Amino acid sequence: xxxxQQKTHLQIMTFRRITRRSxxxxxxxxxxxxxxxxxxxNSISALCERTEADxxxxxxxxxxxxxxxxxxxxxxxxFGGSCFRKDILHLSYLxxxxxxxxxxxxxxxxxxxxxxxxxxxxxxxxxxxxxxLAGKTITLxxxxxxxxxxxxxxxxxxxxxxxxxAEHACxxxxxxxxxxxxxxDLKEIQGDISFVEDVYEAADCAHALALVTQWKEYRxxxxxxxxxxxxKPAFIFDGRNHLDHKKLYEIGFNVFPLGxxxxxxx
Numbered sequence: 409x410x411x412x413q414q415k416t417h418l419q420i421m422t423f424r425r426i427t428r429r430s431x432x433x434x435x436x437x438x439x440x441x442x443x444x445x446x447x448x449x450n451s452i453s454a455l456c457e458r459t460e461a462d463x464x465x466x467x468x469x470x471x472x473x474x475x476x477x478x479x480x481x482x483x484x485x486x487f488g489g490s491c492f493r494k495d496i497l498h499l500s501y502l503x504x505x506x507x508x509x510x511x512x513x514x515x516x517x518x519x520x521x522x523x524x525x526x527x528x529x530x531x532x533x534x535x536x537x538x539x540x541l542a543g544k545t546i547t548l549x550x551x552x553x554x555x556x557x558x559x560x561x562x563x564x565x566x567x568x569x570x571x572x573x574a575e576h577a578c579x580x581x582x583x584x585x586x587x588x589x590x591x592x593d594l595k596e597i598q599g600d601i602s603f604v605e606d607v608y609e610a611a612d613c614a615h616a617l618a619l620v621t622q623w624k625e626y627r628x629x630x631x632x633x634x635x636x637x638x639x640k641p642a643f644i645f646d647g648r649n650h651l652d653h654k655k656l657y658e659i660g661f662n663v664f665p666l667g668x669x670x671x672x673x674x
Contacts, residue, residue, distance in 0.1 A: 436502075439495040440515060445480040446487045447521035453483040453667030454528060463667025464649060483666040485529040485620060485647035486522045486564035488553025493519055493562050526564045529647050530571045532664055533616060536643055541577035545639070547614040549607070550621025551583040551590040558585035564647075565620045566593050573599030582610040584623055608634065616643035622650040635659050641673065 453463040463483045471478030487493075496515050503512035537544055553563040560566070565581075572579050578600040581590050587603045594601060604610035607626075611617060611634045619626060627650065635642055644656055645664045653663045657671035664670045 433502075436495045436499045439491050440499050440518065442480050443487055443492040443496055443522070444515075444518045446484065447518045447525070449481045449483055450486065450525040450666075451521055453525075456667040457669070460669055461667075462669075466667075483649055484525075484564075485568065485666070486526040488561065488563040488565075489559065490561040493522075522564075523567070526567050527571070529564075529618075529645065529666070530568055533572070533618060533643075533645055534575065536645075536662070536664065537615065541572060541575040543576065543578065544615040545578040545580060545613055546572050547580040547582065547610050547617050549582055549610075549617055549619040549626050550586075550623055551581055551593075552586040552621050555622045555624065558583075558589055560586050560589040560593050563593070563620075565590070568618070568620065569594055569601065570597060573597055573601060576600075578602075580604050580610045580614065582607045583621065584625060586621075608637070612637045613639055614642075615639045616645060618645045618647060619650055620647050622648040627651060631656060631661070632659055635661060 449463070449467060452466060455461070456463045456466060467478070467481040467483070470476050471481050496519055500512045500515040503509070503515065533546065534541060548565060548569070551563060551565040552558055552560055553565075563586075569579055569581070576599070579602070581587065581594075581601065581603050582605070583590060587605065591603055607629065615638070617634075617638075641662055642660065643662045643664065644651065646653065647666060649665050649668070651663075653665055653668070653671055656663045657673075660673065662670070662672045
């Protein structure tokens with residue numbers, strides 16, 4: 409009887425030990441898998457642009473497959489927040505530590521694709537501005553890493569601003585909740601940058617608008633008013649596919665979504 413009780417106790421202790429370790433790893437893997445979905449769909453957005461497919465249609469089609477589901481399949485300029493990047497790199501480190509360099513590299517590639525997508529968005533702005541941003545005003549619509557929060561931790565807006573300023577652009581930043589955090593995030597960066605509370609003032613005389621955060625209020629802006637106040641030709645780069653692209657084109661904008669064919673007047 410004592411032997412049986414001891415065996416049961418050992419089984420319970422072993423189960424508890426495995427469960428604790430699995431639980432710790434599961435948190436990392438959950439965030440890594442969600443981030444991997446974002447990087448995956450963002451990589452396909454680039455392919456859609458080359459093949460004249462539509463990323464929204466592709467996302468909807470594959471999301472209807474119950475094995476895949478529809479969550480985290482919206483193209484964007486990249487994920488942000490305090491957890492995704494940190495947890496992926498932690499997971500990659502564990503893989504490297506335990507002698508799995510191929511697995512470590514796989515998870516690191518999720519972060520690399522995320523950084524590449526942000527750079528790809530920037531390169532699109534640069535290209536369409538005739539490969540020079542010097543003296544041109546680029547207005548960021550949004551700075552938080554997602555809507556309905558002032559959280560800017562690891563926001564893709566940070567490296568985007570760094571790249572724009574490195575090309576000597578004049579950057580204006582608008583965000584309904586995140587302006588103070590944006591100031592702190594960019595306080596060490598040299599360049600012509602301003603933080604504007606009124607969105608119409610931020611867009612005034614801009615050469616291009618770059619939508620970073622999908623705030624609901626951005627869909628409700630008076631874009632005819634904005635178009636009239638901008639430098640011409642006027643450009644919108646929609647980093648979240650959040651706006652009505654056809655309507656913007658009809659107003660007169662040159663519209664550059666992600667994973668879709670641009671609508672250009674040029």
